[in-house]
Amino acid sequence: MNGIIMVLNAGSSSLKFATYEAAGAALAQLHAGQVEGIGATPHFVARDSHGLKMADELWPDGGAPADHAAALNVIITWLEDRLPAPVVAIGHRVVHGGPDFSAPILIDLGVMAELQALVPLAPLHQPHNLAGITAAAKRFRGVPQVACFDTAFHRTQPFVADTYGLPPQYHAQGIRRFGFHGLSYEYIAGRIAAEDPALAKGRLVVAHLGNGSSLCAIANGRAQASSMGFTAVDGVPMGTRCGQLDPGVVLHLLDSLGMTTAEVTRLIYSNSGLKGMSGISHDVREIEAAGTAAAEGALDYFAYRVRREIASLAAAMGGIDALIFTAGIGENARALRARICEGLGFLGIVLDPALNSANAPEIASADAKLRVLVRRTDEERMIAEHTMAVALGGQAPSHRPASQSEDA
């Protein structure tokens, strides 16, 4: 089967895309890019498969795309003469699949209604994801569309990792630890399975550290526990999100300090974490360069919480066979990686400073008991692979572990 698989990832003010040419069971990436600043000052950028910029557009004189449908139109218009074959399937990143969607699914009206019903679980993200699906469905009538969920990979976690200490009716009505970044974890688990099947059968802690950060315990290719919970604000501190917070703090902010729900939401999602603590930026590079006491405090807190989470997830699996760093910080921030791993010698985690500085694929010291890997994640490719398998009956990608391909 030949044709183009388009991947769309609709955020609150952005629409990211990637295109892949499907030839037989293989997928070759063609383009990737995004329209950012939808509703404010939109900016369109597109790159080729080598990362070289092919388009860079602003609309200073008007005519800027005002919503997701208009942004999709910008992308489609740009792609029109550049695609070597017709678009045969579209894959969407959908943040929330609720308790029931444990695998990607072909979207129809019934599925759309179910996804709509999950909006209260992710009010800041889900509506934008659905807007992207609606826009694509109108633009590509009859082309199969597949929803790929950030939560799906985590549905294998046991009850104790899935629940809060609330009466059971709350768990039954969906107040659970859903976990997020599942497409990234699934991609990494698949990559390890392709590289080293024996290791993939073991116990991995994967640290997805980017603007959004979480960690996941994976045993034999299956998710066992996540640092993130009911929403993507829980767990370790992030670029602008606070991470774990005593719920009593939220009650205090609302009741004693008189803050509104909107103000608390802004505080914990947009003005906390690395940005809020450093007072400088959400970006680790800028915080490291600043060198102020607040900046050091923010980096120390980030490293400390990630370190605690690694040990906690190892405990959840009764041990750990490898630690894997991924995403923007995990793949690049050597100094922060070193800071995280300080004091983890008791788990057998000891870095080789030279390998770590070189961003080598294996960064543990030669005599360390545990392997520590750095791997690039690729959520778009994971979505493209799922989309091909679900919409077009393509082969499950060869690097995906057997246990996962059953689900997909």
Ligand code: ADP
């Ligand atoms: P997102 O969660 O938005 O996909 P990324 O995974 O791209 O984010 O991670 C972006 C973050 O990675 C940046 O904000 C920055 O903190 C960090 N980062 C990227 N490159 C480097 C680097 N060379 N050194 C330190 N931090 C980096």
